[in-house]
Amino acid sequence: MSGKTLYDKLWDAHLVKQRDDGSALIYIDRHIIHEVTTPQAFEGLRIANRKPWRVDSILATPDHNVPTTTVERANGVEGIEDPVSRIQVQTLDDNCDEFGIVEFKINDHRQGIVHVIGPETGACLPGMTVVCGDSHTATNGALGALAHGIGTSEVEHVLATQCLVAKKMKNMLVRVDGVLGEGITPKDVVLAIIAKIGTAGGNGHAIEFGGQVFRDMSMEGRMTVCNMAIEAGARAGMVGVDQTTLDYVKGRSYAPRGEVWDQAAADWLTFVSDEGAEFDRLAVIDGADIKPQVSWGTSPEMVLSVDSNVPSPADESDPVKREGIERALVYMGLEAGQAITDIKLDKVFIGSCTNSRIEDMRAAAAVVKGRQKADSVVEALVVPGSGAVKAQAEAEGLDKIFVAAGLEWREPGCSMCLAMNADKLGAGEHCASTSNRNFEGRQGYGGRTHLVSPAMAAAAAIAGHFIDVRDLDAQA
């Protein structure tokens, strides 16, 4: 018999009941909730007169709607200027109070983006099942956990039963071999993967990221990659547990300690794919081939290396794809054949659940240190992913580096990744963004998003247009 994959092991460990019709009940260890996708779920519980099954498995925080300016943040929920956003954040507070759920409220120093605070606090651990009403929950898969996004009806279902009705997905391995070139980041790796396999490439599959590049990658880098599994169509992305995982988890506030730590760590190290485990699909990339990536279009698969030119619809034979390219060129205001480095930026956004951790802040700060934002860039936001990231960055003086370079240092939240708060693009504005989606209107009505790494976003802020971050010194 062939061995088991990491996903097989996580599935088996959480299988409560396999039903005859092919569906199964899967036990959920950790449920993270935020203000946008839960009000209707709590309302459903109330209508049916139900209570959460295991209230101490739930952690809440508001992130999507929260303002990021210090002024608007100062007065907590009451200070949120948009009345509709305020009601939504207040509703989360009320629901958590009513049901006795632990919540890091808006100005709690532990508040942050759900997918940042889960691993950071140790609330999400290796070997767990983690769900959240947000598609980027796969971020936690970096810990060697089965983590994925769910809809609001499923949020209600997990609240009421601690289980999810699921059907086992297929196994896909994305292997990145070799060693990355100097200055190539995890964001470049995941964008290159999506460019290769497409936004539907992982549909119906759980993706395991394997190969030397991931063994060498930091935990925060693995989180960046797993975060965007959904942009490759996969609900869940994951990396096997190793010493890097254990070193990251040890000492976090909700992580086990003492003898229980030893027991847990021994268990966690089994969460790797067995030698000879078979995958339904395989994609292989040579890490040495990956260059800094920039998205040019309106789908995360519309990605190119920074030294490339925007594609021409004439070169595409598939009519549906050709029309997609034509539409994207119009929406993005780009010419076929134009060099990526000729795209000028109006705004820069460094943040989001993809790239707002301390390593991202350090990478961006290292690029802008001692330099000045281009005058043509009207706004450059740096939004840390959590209160803890913010405090750490400030302790290292990174905030001062950003401000000295002409960038703005903000309070933690989702911010301009999806523009549910006041941080957004104006119509027609081009933004170098470290977020995860370049859909039409995603960062603001008519806004034009280019997905890049923190270092590339920082370099774009300095140059005013895209530039290979590795060339910045040569041009200075």
Place this chain on the structure above:
Amino acid sequence: MKSFTQVSGIAAPMDRANVDTDMIIPKQFLKSIKRSGFGKNLFDELRYLDEGLPDQDCSHRPVNPDFPLNFARYHGASVLLARENFGCGSSREHAPWALDDYGFRCVIAPSFADIFYNNSFKNGFLPIVLADDELEVLFSEMYAAEGYELSVDLESQTVCTPSGQIFSFEIDAFRKHCLLNGFDDIELTLQDSDSIAAYESARRVSAPWLFDAVKA
């Protein structure tokens, strides 16, 4: 949960690949704490020529005359024809809520994003997968004939065209059963409460760290 048995109605096109849930219902409308009322903002950025705001009266907004759902021939449509990877992106269940609230009862596409597909069933809204060439037949017949209607029957798992051509589709037995009967998922799962409790007790012993409470 709302049931689905069959629907016969006008088919309308969303003729592009990778339609994402941001496109189906933009983020500013996600601030609602209700489950209904999203239909008037379905495909908001494509449907109207201005930027939509939450709680806005949409009856006086300028509509995009080039967007098919605004064509008189597609008014009252209940079957949406779409292309590959429909519903990709964000997990927002507001997407099927908006489609349903607008009046669609099902969407037919060659493939769906996993989370959207899953969310649809929770709302009595049926996502149907047909092959590319079958979709091609439906699209071309629909474009050729105003008032083109399709009949969808879940029990027999078929889509029937006006000329009587029948296309069969696959669906999980469990999902079909729930949808036909309008079963409440939570009620069904709670019938297995003993199994859940037994699993939990065993895990508390073998992996106690999983049960450390999240503390304030």
